[in-house]
Every structure is written in C-alpha cells, then in structure tokens.
Amino acid sequence: MTLKNKEHQDFPVLTNSAQDGIVNQETFFDRKIANNTNDYYIVKPDDFVYNPRISKLAPYGPIRRNKLEITGVMSPLYYVFSLKSNTNKDYLSYYFISSTWYKFMIENGNTGARSDRFAIKDSIFQRMPIMLPIQNEQTKIGKLFNIIDKDISLQQRKLDLLKQLKKGLLQKMFADKAQVQPSLRFKPFSGNWCQNKMGDFIKEFSQKSQIEDEYPTLSSTNKGMENRNGRVDGKSNIGYKIIENGDLVLSPQNLWLGNININKIGVGIVSPSYKTFKFKNGINPDFIKPQLRTKRMLFNYENASTQGASVVRRNLDLKSFLEIKIYKPFDIKEENDISLIFNLLESLVAYHKSKLQYFTKLKKFLLQQMFI
Incomplete structure (x- = not known):
C-alpha cells in the first residue's frame, strides 16, 4: 500500500532515472524542481518505483529500487510498491533491469497520448506475473549480480582516476608559452624547454x-x-x-x-x-x-x-x-621518459576499459539468460 505525503513532511524529493536508478532530484538536476510535495508518494528504503517515462535505456519505463537508505517522496506520476517478505529484493531489482517483463507491458499497455510516456493502468500493472525460483536461488542470483556490479563500479572508478591522473600530468609535465619549464620533472633534468x-x-x-x-x-x-x-x-x-x-x-x-x-x-x-x-x-x-x-x-x-x-x-x-x-626538452632522454609515462597510462586505461566492457557485456548476457 502506498502512502501520500498528506502531512507536508519535509522529505527529500526523489526521481527515478533509467541510468542511475533512484536518486535525489535536487542533486540529479542541480536545482530544486518540486516545491509543493503534498500528495506526493512516500518512498521508503527498498521500495520499488515505476516511472512511465520511456527512453532508449528503458523502452517501457524504468522500474528501480530505492537503495538510498533514506525515505523520500516522488511525484504521483510514478507508481510505488513494496515487496512481500518471501521475495529477495536483490533478485527483483535485477529482474526489473532485465527485459523479461517487457512482454507483459507490450500486451497490456501502450505509448498513450504522450510519445515520451508509456500508458498502463495501475490495476493492470499490479497483475504483472513474476516468475520466482526458490528463496535460496533468488539469493544466489542477487548476489551474483551484486558482485558483477561491484566489479563494474571498481573498473569505472579506476578509469576515472587514471583519466584524472593523466589530466593532471598533462598540466604539470609539459611546458608552454606561459611556463617554459614544466612544474613536475624527472631528476636530474632542469632548465627551460x-x-x-x-x-x-x-x-x-x-x-x-x-x-x-x-x-x-x-x-x-x-x-x-x-x-x-x-x-x-x-x-x-x-x-x-x-x-x-x-x-x-x-x-x-x-x-x-x-x-x-x-x-x-x-x-x-x-x-x-x-x-x-x-x-x-x-x-x-x-x-x-x-x-x-x-x-x-x-x-x-x-x-x-x-x-x-x-x-x-x-x-x-x-x-x-x-x-x-x-x-x-633539450635532452632526448627527458622526452623519452615522459613518453614512457604516458604510454603506460594509455595501456592502463585500455586495460581497465576492456575489463569494464567485459563485465558490462557479461551482465547484459546474464540478464537475458537468468530470468524467465
């Protein structure tokens, strides 16, 4: 049962992004969008939210779980629901990231009057059949996808750090018109370039x-x-x-x-x-x-x-x-040492990019194969 913010409580306003999941709306848009949140739905931790806005990533709208560990509110345009005790929350999270439930949406809804929204009645959406294995198998499937997501996040963080490092070294290890000596150099090199x-x-x-x-x-x-x-x-x-x-x-x-x-x-x-x-x-x-x-x-x-x-x-x-x-530089050895550093960075970026692609493809494959 969904609750509305009838008492004008000061909850953060949340939004459901197909790419980022449930996020704080003000952080996501860099500004406050909603002012009057009366009658907005209250979304508790681990509640699920269906957003009817369609996109390339979510052709029938995203269904995502609130992983923020905070209670917030969402527009009444969304549909909010919670789990029964015998369903694993991680399993269901990834079930809705898969395309398994699309067939039901195709057969029971349509794009509606607005081309950017999918139209389906709440009463029909509630009848969506979901195939559930035994509890132990649900838990194992959820854990597997959590491990893959952690690997994806780890590779993305490594890539971001390497790119930041490269950007910083580009600013410090090369000279230009404003600074004819780089601020960061190998020993024993010195002097203007x-x-x-x-x-x-x-x-x-x-x-x-x-x-x-x-x-x-x-x-x-x-x-x-x-x-x-x-x-x-x-x-x-x-x-x-x-x-x-x-x-x-x-x-x-x-x-x-x-x-x-x-x-x-x-x-x-x-x-x-x-x-x-x-x-x-x-x-x-x-x-x-x-x-x-x-x-x-x-x-x-x-x-x-x-x-x-x-x-x-x-x-x-x-x-x-x-x-x-x-x-x-005047000394070819300094030139070669700098080249080696950036070649190494480029190799590391390529390596972690390939690992990120591997885990992303693995997740996509398993999402297609592990749900019915």
Missing part, C-alpha cells in the same frame, strides 16, 4: 594504394584510430592513402574538434580526404601524442582553420597548422 613549430616535427606525405583491399581500411575519429573492417559504404578504396605505425593522421574539416591521431593499428589505408604526415628524425611521436587533444591544442587548431559552408565544419589552413608552437 625550447620552442618549436609543428612543422619542425612532421612532413606531409601521400602514398596512394593501387590494389583493391590491399590493406585494411582505417578511420580517424575524435576518439582515436579505428579499423573499419571493410570498405566504407562498399566503395572502392583504390587511391586511399597508405599509412604506417607512427604516422600522424588528421581530418582537415574536423581538426578543431580533436580529430587528430597517431596511428598505432599497423599498416592500413585512410580516406584521401585526410591529411597524413610522417615524423622527422629527432622527435619521439609518443612525446607529441599526449598533447594532441589538450584544450590549448584545440584552441590552436581552431585558430588554424576557417569556417566552412557548414556550421559544424571548419577548413584547415595547413600553413597555420604547421606554425603551431610545441615546446620540447
């Missing part, structure tokens, strides 16, 4: 493929280099540019958004629309790589381009790009 131009380090080249599918087709994106695993839109790739490991690749129209990469995938071909460069002797590409997408460099890229016909595209002025200033 020297100013160079991007053109001092790279030289444009263009070697075209002559044979269809001779090399894998690669693509440069704002997130990194990607293997297309085939032709782009089925088109011929004769005349594409051949690149090798360590080559610099950028999109002339999207450089200002950070579409610039150093190829680490291996020999491949890229669209003729890309600009391709080789590094000259005397510079370690791995020293340049961490700096390519810093805020300072993005600002420089924007200044090295002009507005195109489309508001989302700018056209690279190659001469201005080659004039961008880069600072480097």
Whole structure:
C-alpha cells in the first residue's frame, strides 16, 4: 500500500532515472524542481518505483529500487510498491533491469497520448506475473549480480582516476608559452624547454594504394584510430592513402574538434580526404601524442582553420597548422621518459576499459539468460 505525503513532511524529493536508478532530484538536476510535495508518494528504503517515462535505456519505463537508505517522496506520476517478505529484493531489482517483463507491458499497455510516456493502468500493472525460483536461488542470483556490479563500479572508478591522473600530468609535465619549464620533472633534468613549430616535427606525405583491399581500411575519429573492417559504404578504396605505425593522421574539416591521431593499428589505408604526415628524425611521436587533444591544442587548431559552408565544419589552413608552437626538452632522454609515462597510462586505461566492457557485456548476457 502506498502512502501520500498528506502531512507536508519535509522529505527529500526523489526521481527515478533509467541510468542511475533512484536518486535525489535536487542533486540529479542541480536545482530544486518540486516545491509543493503534498500528495506526493512516500518512498521508503527498498521500495520499488515505476516511472512511465520511456527512453532508449528503458523502452517501457524504468522500474528501480530505492537503495538510498533514506525515505523520500516522488511525484504521483510514478507508481510505488513494496515487496512481500518471501521475495529477495536483490533478485527483483535485477529482474526489473532485465527485459523479461517487457512482454507483459507490450500486451497490456501502450505509448498513450504522450510519445515520451508509456500508458498502463495501475490495476493492470499490479497483475504483472513474476516468475520466482526458490528463496535460496533468488539469493544466489542477487548476489551474483551484486558482485558483477561491484566489479563494474571498481573498473569505472579506476578509469576515472587514471583519466584524472593523466589530466593532471598533462598540466604539470609539459611546458608552454606561459611556463617554459614544466612544474613536475624527472631528476636530474632542469632548465627551460625550447620552442618549436609543428612543422619542425612532421612532413606531409601521400602514398596512394593501387590494389583493391590491399590493406585494411582505417578511420580517424575524435576518439582515436579505428579499423573499419571493410570498405566504407562498399566503395572502392583504390587511391586511399597508405599509412604506417607512427604516422600522424588528421581530418582537415574536423581538426578543431580533436580529430587528430597517431596511428598505432599497423599498416592500413585512410580516406584521401585526410591529411597524413610522417615524423622527422629527432622527435619521439609518443612525446607529441599526449598533447594532441589538450584544450590549448584545440584552441590552436581552431585558430588554424576557417569556417566552412557548414556550421559544424571548419577548413584547415595547413600553413597555420604547421606554425603551431610545441615546446620540447633539450635532452632526448627527458622526452623519452615522459613518453614512457604516458604510454603506460594509455595501456592502463585500455586495460581497465576492456575489463569494464567485459563485465558490462557479461551482465547484459546474464540478464537475458537468468530470468524467465
């Protein structure tokens, strides 16, 4: 039985997010949304809440459990219910994260007058059948998903910490116009760094493929280099540019958004629309790589381009790009030591990202297989 806030008690207002579950509304939206909470439903710890708002993550609206360990209130647009004593709360939490109950919603409700909400009568929603194994099996299934969720949270925290560490080291281990010596250095290095131009380090080249599918087709994106695993839109790739490991690749129209990469995938071909460069002797590409997408460099890229016909595209002025200033140490050993640090960070990020993807996929698979 659900209770309404008839006595105007000062409970925090909660909301049901498909991605984050039950959260404090003011924290979630960074501001207070609801002022008059009279007749709002009272939501106790471990109560379940159905939100009829649909989304890509919750095509029939999310059903989530209040894990906040506090009592709050929710809009009367939601449906609040609690468990009977013989049902494991963790089991039911993950049951509703699965898609097992979608069939009932499809057969008994509809999208209603508003396209962003699913319409189902409370009396019908209450009749939803839920298949429950014996209590011991419910407990084991709930524990299994709790372990997987803890692993997902752990990998996400590690990723976030590594990204914060990289951001901090980028600010401290490189010199620039405002600070010609980095504030964090390896011993025994000292002294100012020297100013160079991007053109001092790279030289444009263009070697075209002559044979269809001779090399894998690669693509440069704002997130990194990607293997297309085939032709782009089925088109011929004769005349594409051949690149090798360590080559610099950028999109002339999207450089200002950070579409610039150093190829680490291996020999491949890229669209003729890309600009391709080789590094000259005397510079370690791995020293340049961490700096390519810093805020300072993005600002420089924007200044090295002009507005195109489309508001989302700018056209690279190659001469201005080659004039961008880069600072480097006089001692190649300091340059290599810095490169090793950022290579290690990149490897750790890739490792924990792959583990996060593994546990996320495992959870998705088990959600599909362990409920009926």
